[in-house]
Amino acid sequence: MDVPLWFVLLVVGVLGFKLIRPPWWLVVVLLLGGFLLADSLLAPVIDTAISK
Template sequence: MDVPLWLALIVVGYLGIKLIRPPWWLVAVFLLGGYLIADSLLAPAINTVVK
């Protein structure tokens, strides 16, 4: 069974928000921070650490 990545991320995100109940400002900070870091000079360094 092949599940698209976007669908898996939506399901995991929805379950995480429902079960853990983080504050909405924290979710927004993580999303905005991840978006900004992905387009910064730190992206190659983070990519090597993650792989």
């Protein structure tokens, strides 16, 4: 069975939000921070650290 990655991330995000109940500002900060880090000079360093 092939499940799209976006669907898995959506389900995990919705369940995590319902169970943990983080504040909205924290969700926004984490999403924006991840988006900005992905386009920064640190992206290759993070990628190599994660893929090892």
